[in-house]
Amino acid sequence: MTAMAKGDFTAEIAKMLPYLRRYARALTGSQSSGDQYAVATLEAILADGNIFDRQLDTRTALFKVFHSIWTSTGAPIGSETEDGNGVESQAQKHLSRLTQNTREALLLHTIEELTMSQIAEVMKITADEAESLVDIAYREMGQALSGRVMIIEDEAIIAVDLEAIVAEMGHQITGVARTADAARDLARKEKPDLILSDIHLADNSSGIDAVNDILGDLGDMPVIFITAYPERLLTGEGPEPAFLISKPYAPEQVRSAVSQAMFFASTETLKV
Structure with a gap:
């Protein structure tokens, strides 16, 4: 060679x-x-x-x-x-x-x-x-686990789509948050079993920051991050998300990731 x-x-x-x-x-x-x-x-x-x-x-x-x-x-x-x-x-x-x-x-x-x-x-x-x-x-x-899912997503169409996919799987939606502050408030009202979060939110706040704060307050739970640039989060520098979906996503990807994440009690999240 x-x-x-x-x-x-x-x-x-x-x-x-x-x-x-x-x-x-x-x-x-x-x-x-x-x-x-x-x-x-x-x-x-x-x-x-x-x-x-x-x-x-x-x-x-x-x-x-x-x-x-x-x-x-x-x-x-x-x-x-x-x-x-x-x-x-x-x-x-x-x-x-x-x-x-x-x-x-x-x-x-x-x-x-x-x-x-x-x-x-x-x-x-x-x-x-x-x-x-x-x-x-x-x-x-699909038969294994069901639970409460919180969605952090600022794009209304995507949020509705995610709600429909997750609900069809038999999970309960605790709510949808468009900003980091709203996500923190929503999590305090009803603790989710899983968080499905975008990275960049409506007011330029960070879904990563919101998730880390929620886990700090409520303890470990599975987390799935959604991003158009997954390779930017998999750098090898510091803690990174274990579950990561690329945008644009297919419904099968969401179903698979949710099913996988529900099996694990703690998901390492990205701290920046």
Whole structure:
């Protein structure tokens, strides 16, 4: 491989890395656990470049290496506590009852927007099997948990759309806040089980600041952030969101992220 070719290859990997990190942390429910798997993936490629399938597009090939490592370690769920009585422990019990490989297929299809053929390459299965896993995941996760969801979103059309998607899943909407101050007030009136938040709000306030304040007041709960520029939040500098949806989003992405987030008691949030 020439120096130029090697440089191009490195640049291609770097471009896809934020999406691998997003997937890894959504899969494990933890920034630290997810990033450990992302680092292990890069180290494996550096140690043996032949494991990277250059006949595939860069993103699919990168995720395929990740999955070889993920499955070789038993596909553990990212629990960093041993508290058998905690909510996170209960989440692990829910996850352990899901059909094997369903969460992986669902996240790859909905959040990362891979086709069934690409998922098949990543997971070393057929496209039909990939589609079946996604269908099973929707059924199993849809039946698993329901709760109270607060939405922080300043665009009325998007807020209404999110309300409809979440309500159809069987969750209760505690309300919609358009600003950081309104979000803080709404959370105090009725504590949510999950927060779905935009980053930039109507009065130029920050959804990130609002979420961090709410968690500081009310304790940990799952959080999903929505942004048009997810790669800007996955920089590797400081705490970052474990659940992140890109704008414009598809309803399937929201449903998948909400189902995933509800399994985890604590979601690391971005502090800026």
